[in-house]
Amino acid sequence: MIDTQQCLSRYPIESIDLDKWQGTVDLMSQLYNAACGTIVQLRQDEFNAVVASANEDNFLERDSSWPWEMRSFCRKIMETGKGLYVNDAINDDDWKTVEPVCDGPVRSYLGLPLLWPDGTLFGTICVIDTKSTDYQPLQIELLEQLRDLINADLKMAFAYDKIKTLALTDELTGVCNRRGLQILGDQLVKDAKRFDLNFGFVYLDxxxxxxxxxxxxxxxxxxxxxxxAEALKYACRENDIIARIGGDEFVVLLTCADDKVELVCDRIETEYNRIRGDNELLADNPISYGYVYRSGLHPISLDQMIEEADKLMYKKKHGRKVGEFEEPFIE
Known part of the structure; x- marks a missing residue:
């Protein structure tokens, strides 16, 4: 899920082309013959210039930031949710004393609000100049069209993220599905090999x-x-991979020391039994699990891990009846 409080210039969203945004603000600077075209994000009570036009006379750089507490044109837009045009700030009683004007080069400001798809404010798209201006209605309408294009990008990013999440996530439980396990699990195995990390694989039903x-x-x-699924989310760490791969079949893939996999399994079982204890219909439905662990220097494929852990799980399930169970192994 997209974190709307994350700085977009430092942590770009995969589906947003910031090079296109850069081209947009460069064009704004040329069309308005202005010192600065910029797209600004408000996050965590701070304004941040996501992109700024690359012309030599621009006084605002990408990643420039200023606090919410400082009175600014962008803050006014955030407070009102409306566009703002100040054509001669140094002679405007409302604006001549604000820091960007009295201690800075700003003499004209034209800005419009940008919105996340849920209607919350993302920030602003602005044309800022070091001289007074007299923009005509057609020029303001042009900025409205550019604003709509940026809003469409933000909307598309959310739609892409939702589709991507649905493609990798099990609808009932919210954990990964088999495809999500394959994508994330393959990367974890590669990382384990690269950094020589031990990892465990748990199969539960x-x-x-x-x-x-x-x-x-x-x-x-x-x-x-x-x-x-809730027990797994509670007992596992945030970077552990949890997936539902069948009707009542789950797996967990995690990096850990060799002797920690059993502890994780115990936490899962304890939490599951606690949840199950609140529902008498589930009294006869304990879980069974099997696990393998591997050194990053001797990885095996996900399919092999599933097969081996599945066999151990069934041995444990059968062992409840006959009192026998083989311990897992490491290579």
């Missing part, structure tokens, strides 16, 4: 699911699946 579905219906089965 829920016992007696068919009986639960047959007796209480699939809604109860979904509750059980969601309970395990």
């Amino acid at each position: 829920i016992d007696n699911m068919k009986k639960l579905n047959d007796t209480h219906g699939h809604n109860a089965g979904d509750d059980c699946i969601i309970a395990l």
Whole structure:
């Protein structure tokens, strides 16, 4: 999910072409014969110039920032949600004492608000000059058209992020689906090999699911699946990869010391049993799990890890009945 409080110039969004934004503000500077064209983002009570025109006489650089507390033209737009045109700031009683004017070069400002798709304010698109101006309605309309193009980019970024999330995420539980596991897991295995990290792979499923579905219906089965997903989210770290790869089958891929995988499994089981204890319909549905761990110097494919951990999980499930269980291995 896109973090709207993250600085877009320092942490670009994959689907937004900042080179295109740069071309837009360069064009603004030329069309308005102005010292500065810029797109500004408001985040965490600070304004930041995401892009600024590259002309030599521009006094504002990309990544220039100023605090919300300082009275500014951009702040006025954020407070009102409306566009602002000040054609002769040094002779305007409302603006001649603000810092960018009295202690700076600003003499004219034309700006419009930019919006995130949910309607919250992103920032501004501005034409700023070091001389007074007399922009005509057609020039203001032109900036409105450019604003609409930038707003469309922000809307497209959210739509792309949503599609990408849906493509990699299991709809019922919110964890990765099999495709998400393949993409993120392949990268983790590569990183483990590169940095010589040990990693563990856990395979889990829920016992007696068919009986639960047959007796209480699939809604109860979904509750059980969601309970395990919540336990996994609680017990695992943020950078661990959690995925649902089948009906009641989950996997976790994590980097850790060799002896920590079992501790993670214990945390998962404890949290799952706590959640399950609040729902009497799930009383007969414990989990079974198996795990393997590997050195980054001896990686295996995700499919191999799934196969090996799956076999160990079934041995553990069977071991509950016959009292036998083989320990996992490391290479």
